[in-house]
Amino acid sequence: MTTQPHEHIVKSYDEEQRRLVEEIVRMGQTAVAQLEAALDVVDRRDDSAARRIVANDDSIDAAERRISQDVMRLALRGPMARDLREILAGLRIPSDIERIGDYASNVAKRSIALNASPPMPHVAGLRALGLLAAGQVRQALRAYSEDDDELALRVRENDAQLDRQYTALFRELLTYMMEDPRSITPCTHLLFMAKNLERIGDHATNIAENVWFLLHGDRPLPPRDKRDDTSTAGPA
């Protein structure tokens, strides 16, 4: 016999696996683009662009559904249990990306509400926080795409920096609200927007942890600092 059917199947399985990783990374890039667009509309106070971002979120949701079905179809014809981790990562990472897309969309949506009030000085801090979050997502996707466990660990460690910036902004906003009660409504939106960005950082960390899991199985990760201490500590 000269044909090697088994090898052929294995090869196309690997190709399909690779195609799926690429599709997941593309899905992630769409989510990051949505986030960056959301940060822009906050700056530009552009309601109609914000509505477009909110509408675009459907395509991320659709991608997650499509990818999870493709991953499962692949799993069901897969050679064996050694692919378990690959499959689980292929389901969990799109789910994190889908949530990142939701948060980006919510930032855009709240920017519309924010535009009903005069411009706020804290938008700059929000933007800095958002760009940090976008960078974390990009790095996590790169770690996934390139099987880079060290980069994954770095993403996980850098989340503490994002949390510190979030906590600082949170406290600044509270102080501002106390000084000027008229700022309470817009500041509340900014609080939720900041929280969304902090959550995006957590999902970037989840992606990074899934990359670690993919590469090293259940080998435990070192313990890490708590993520958001605004829920236990009051403002300065």
Next chain:
Amino acid sequence: MTTQPHEHIVKSYDEEQRRLVEEIVRMGQTAVAQLEAALDVVDRRDDSAARRIVANDDSIDAAERRISQDVMRLALRGPMARDLREILAGLRIPSDIERIGDYASNVAKRSIALNASPPMPHVAGLRALGLLAAGQVRQALRAYSEDDDELALRVRENDAQLDRQYTALFRELLTYMMEDPRSITPCTHLLFMAKNLERIGDHATNIAENVWFLLHGDRPLPPRDKRDDTSTAGPA
């Protein structure tokens, strides 16, 4: 040949499938219990009970990891693609439950911060919102456990009621903050706690939608009202 190895495998596959559904429902009940305990500690202002709830969240996270691996192991020995939906639901529902557990734990955590301030009258409204959310999760789990598509639809529709109560509480809190700037810090915690409960309702809806998907595949669900309009509408 008298032995029927294939039938035997199919039967134990179904049994294992059933065992997993039960384990997922148990995981869900733990999350609801955590939520109810979190609502209680808000009322009782009991910091040490709150810390216990936060610590318990680890067991929900561990259950999700264990279940998702069991679901995948089952998938990999599964008869065929007809089980695709079952498997996907078996991965997605625990992921929603895991998030519900996180939100419950965060409500407990914020109650500790809240206890640094004098008691707030809005705690009653928060509790009502939380009990509604807990009811929604219970119903969604029952729909999953009993393959009840009508109950799943009802859960999805009832989410609008939870959103209305959330929006009312949100506006009440904003008004209160404007009237008394000293209430801003505790009210901010209450805002986030209320938001957590509203998100729990969304995850109950996700579970209900996964039950629909499990029973009817991609047959579309009727469109539904938006979930949270505090991000577009200011307070009354």
